[in-house]
Amino acid sequence: MIGPGIKGQRLVALFLLGVLLLNYPLLNLFASDGRILGVPVLYAYVFSAWALVIALMALVVEKRGD
């Protein structure tokens, strides 16, 4: 099996990144009234951070050669 190797470790790092990005206190920085492109900052931030984490996970998993 490919097994837990460097990919597993990268994914754990992404998990930690996700926990950090999507929790207090970073979340609180964006809990303000403003809007980006008409979307409330908080919503825009949460969805972007979420999408970022997923994209990075896809990159890590699909990267060949490990």
Added chain:
Amino acid sequence: MLSAPVIVVTSFAYLGLLFAVAYYGDKRADQGRSIIANPYIYALSLAVYCTSWTFYGSVGRAATSGIGFLPIYLGPTLMAALWWYVMLKIIRISKQNRITSIADFIASRYGKSQALGGLVTIIAVVGVIPYIALQLKAISNTFSTVLQYPEVVVPDKQSAPLFLGDNTFYIAMLLAAFTILFGTRHLDATERHEGLVAAIAFESVVKLLAFVAVGLFVTFGMYSGFDDIFERASEITQMSALMTLGGQSGNYAAWASLTFLSMAAIMFLPRQFQVTVVENVDERHLYKAIWLFPLYLLAINIFVLPIAFGGLLRFPGGTVDADMFVLTLPISEQRPLLALFAFIGGLSAATGMVIVETIALSTMVCNDLVMPVLLRMKALRLTERPDLSGLLVGIRRGAIVMILVLGYLYFYLAGEAYALVAIGLISFSAVAQFAPAIIGGIFWKGGTRAGAVCGLAAGFAIWIYTLLLPSFAKSGWLPITFLSDGLFGTELLRPQQLFGLYGLDDITHCLFWSMLINVGCYVGISLIKGPGAAEHGQATVFVDAFRHAGVTPGSRFWRGSASVHDLQLLLGRFLGPERAREAFSAYAHGRGVKSMEALEADASLVHYAESLLAGAIGSASARVMVASVVDEEPLGLEEVMNIIDEASQALAHSRQLEQKSRELEEATNELRGANQRLQELDRMKDDFISTVTHELRTPLTSIRAFSEILNDNPRLDHPQRAKFLGIIIKESERLTRLINQVLDLAKIESGNAEWHSGEIDLREVVEDSLTAVSQILQDGNIAVETDLPDQLPIIVADRDRLMQVMLNLLSNAAKFCNRANGRISVGVSRNGRDLRVDVSDNGEGISPADREIIFEKFRQAGDTLTQKPKGSGLGLAISRQIISHFGGSLWVESRPGSGSTFSFTVPVKAGTLASSWPEPAAVR
């Protein structure tokens, strides 16, 4: 346009389509061309996570708490990143051990405990029932809502009579029938349902499309894009408040606890375990699902907020239940087809969940709750029935109906008091109780059955007290004072402010207390009393799952005897005889054995049978059943510990290696030493030979020289000739003596010498030897002193050899004593258990340097180059060999200038220490 018949027919048509997909999936699976064996279908099937909670409830939640609905999807996303370690291991373990449910998993981990399996099943069933009620409520409410088309009417609180008068009951029973059709058409040893997975994946597509369709319609049809909706919403204070988190810390605590809950739920909800682990075709599919599944979650959540705000703007004042916005918005805009599509999407979400969840639960109820009990009831004589597969299917069908009836009852009793999400969270909190036992179980060998039972039971009790009972109280089925005043009016026991813990929402409050108690009990009790032998074995199988690759797990821990026929009969009872026969032929084929009959009932076959059986009736029951036909020899604790502890084995192995290498090193050293000794011996032999040849050449040279003189001078006068002949004779004698001595020494050293040991009197030997040398002594005018006791104890020795030693010592003494005034003394004395003989002379003595040399072969004291040697140089070497053969020793003491004393000892024959023998005075 949307009359009841249209809706009902459409619904049934959709369910029929689902069934066709499932049928096709099963058919393809039977042909060996699986349609679900790819990561995309796998990821879609995981999306069974998104139920009507997601489809309807998220919008409702968003309408009251803004982004607060989202942790339920962020948690699984984060958890997916850890799947590489966690889920992969669970899948591997489950495949290795044929685990078919979460109850089976936990029971199997903690020593195949039936009690634990039963407990987990009860928690799962009770915990998940609110969740099923949620689906029933969603279907029931949406059905009523869509029926009102084109009016937007929120259905009233249920006033219909229980059961037969209630639509929801019929919906529940329809779902039960449908689930039975899907899940229990036949009994599969692996509990895999390919067709079902195909149908679930299909449903996931339908619900995603339906939700996105409604989202697009609301965002871009009713309003002109995201910015328009949020722009309008922000103008209303009430709604703009939803766009931030509202700065209290409690919100972040709720956020974190919901994230944690959903992380546990995505792993441990029975249906998630079913699709992720049990239905997994190839563990490599998990890799792609790690990002595909979160992507699905992201996609289905993008339009939640726009729909929520769109609904709030469209129906101000809370007149319409926010949970129904997905349906009521298209209705209010007169879009019947979209409304119908939304209804079908919601139906998809709900039926998918109910079908998979009840199948998973019914497997658990059957395998871990009912069968263990039935098998124990001897009166039923179940173990003697030839075919139990029908009974198993019957139990599962009964369980499915029962679970849906319970779900309906919960819906009827408590469902109205809560929004959809709130009901679901109650279930999540129950399922989270499995987390310590499972996560601990796969990474920590120290977790014990007692710890797991206590942790689960305690956590479950807290959950009942702080979440389940309050939900009844809020619905009016328990006195509301239970909430406000606590149990027995004790304020500290208020279920949602337990022990005075304020400031947390009810979910976070329950999570805190239940996890505290659960983890505390699990870890604490595990540490107080370590795991037993069987638990330890299973712990090793689970924790070291990746290391067991290739080894049939478990079979190493088994010892006993069985017959192939019995095993096949047993399997036949639960799987059906035909299927059992197929399984055994497949096994024989895989083993390279010609026929089933030629199979041996060895450990691995028994394990194979047990794991097949575990697929049908759960590992704990399978263990009991197999044990009934197999004579198992219980392994002793010591043995089990020795066999199974992989770590200690590895350790022992490395210790063995170390020891081996140490032994090797020792052997090498010994060899090196032996080699050195050999080389030394070789050198000594060379020395010896060169010395011997040298010693032989000396007399030979003189014999030859005098012979040549005699030969060349025939007219040599007579006295001269006589003198020369005399020299020749003397040298020949010396040569003979030398050769004899060399042979003698060689014999003694090689152990080939002949010994004629007997009991002898040392005094006699000494006197005889003195007599033998008396002529030499007289010739040299040497005086002899003797000190011989009258009586001496008997010794055991070879008389001739001893004589040889005495003669050697006496002749040496005669040779080296003072020329003018020669004197020799001979004394015998007792020295402990030995007799000691001293032979002294009054010669020049021996220098300390020479005292050992003289005992070596061909070595003599003094400079042999300048002085004519006075002997062969072998006498003392031979003497020392002889004495050491008798068990004594020979040595010399000397003071240069005043003579030397050669002494030897011989042991007295045991038991003959004559009593008359006086303790001797000093020797001289």
